[in-house]
Amino acid sequence: MKYLFLFCFCLMSSLLFSQTEMPLYEGPIPNSKDVPNVETSEVRDDGILIISKVTVPTLTAYLPSKETATGKAIIICPGGGYWLLAAGHEGHDVAKEFAKRGVAAFVLKYRLPNGLAMEDKSIGPLQDAQRAIQMVRENAAKWNVKPDQIGIMGFSAGGHLASTAGTHFKREVIENPKKTSLRPDFMVLVYPVITFDKEVGHSGSSKNLIGERPPQGMIDLYSNDKQVTAETPPTYLVHAKDDPVKIENSYLFEAALKQNNVPVSHTYFEKGGHGYGMINPTSEVRWMDDVEKWMKAF
Structure with a gap:
């Protein structure tokens, strides 16, 4: 009986969505040095899947059935301080949930900044994010996705x-021969690092991406509240007020969006800390439900 249940569960899961992992680049990986692939993955005692030392990026697609597909798609960037990837509860688990809700979801295993493996570590992750958008948009028909309904999400x-x-979508850091739009159509940012300002930003993320003593120009360039324009995509923010990654990150971004008349919504929790993924255990509010409702407006 136990094995029959497992078989039925797996069969039902396969009917809900299909899963495929693909290399992000068809040819040589841009901005990469010739180094051994020493990527590691492990499941910690708390059940969290951690992937480290990523130098070969991939995109894993979770596609809903044709019967449930809404035509919307979202690319998911797990967190980890630009040091590792919390690829389970901030990646694959989220993608499965979106696929159940009819949204094609793509987990981006992006390269982690590494001066030994990259010519310029500050653009490596952005190259992979732009390539993921390019890849999904250029394959929209194949994956039953509307090319103007492709968002990006990050923890x-x-x-x-x-x-x-x-x-930064106008600053193309990849080859784009088809002139495909690299602008995401919407963003969902969950307890995000936004600014690299020393008073508010997350020093570990900043150090790993742009170095220990970056010039002010680099700090400003990657403080994304300072890069908002009227063309920035509509955004949904999720953050807890007691998060060690200060909620001021989201406040700054929200203010910049409003100043530029960009639609923005949010779920702000009183408590919850950092790294809870889809479910904040201190609240009955399920932000994924709120995001799903918000996405239906586009």
């Missing part, structure tokens, strides 16, 4: 990467 430092993709 923590993945939120920094997602917000970089959403504010």
Whole structure:
């Protein structure tokens, strides 16, 4: 009986969505040095899947059935301080949930900044985020996705990467021969790192991406509240007021969006800390439900 249940569960899961992992680049990985692939992955005692030392990026697609597909898609950037990737509860688990709700979801295993493996570590993650948007948009028909309904989502430092993709899309750091739009159509940023300002920003993420003593120009460039324009995509923010990644990150971004008349909504929790993924255990509010309702407006 136990094995029959497991078989039925797996069969039902396969009917809900299909899963495929793909290399992000068809040819040589841009901005990469010739180094061994020493990527590691482990499941910690608390059940969290951690991937480290990523130098070969991939995109894993979770596609809903044709019967449930809404035509919307979202690219998910797990967090980890630009040091590692919390690829389970901030990646694959979230993608499965979106697929159940009819949204094609793509987990981006992006390269982690590494001066030994990259010519310029500050643009490595952004290259992968732009390539993911390019890849999904150019394959929209194949994956039953509307090309103007492709969003990006990020948790923590993945939120920094997602917000970089959403504010730096005119600064193309990949080859784009088809002139495909690299602008995401919407953003969902969950307890995001936004600014690298020393008073508010997350020093670990900043150090790993742009170095220990970056010039002020680099700090400003990657403080994404300072890069917002009227063309920045509509955004949904999720943050807890007691988060060690200060909620002021989201406040700054929200203020910049409003100043530029960009639609913005949010779920702000009184408590919850950092890294809770889809479910904040201190609240009955399920922010994924709120995001789903918000996404239906586009």
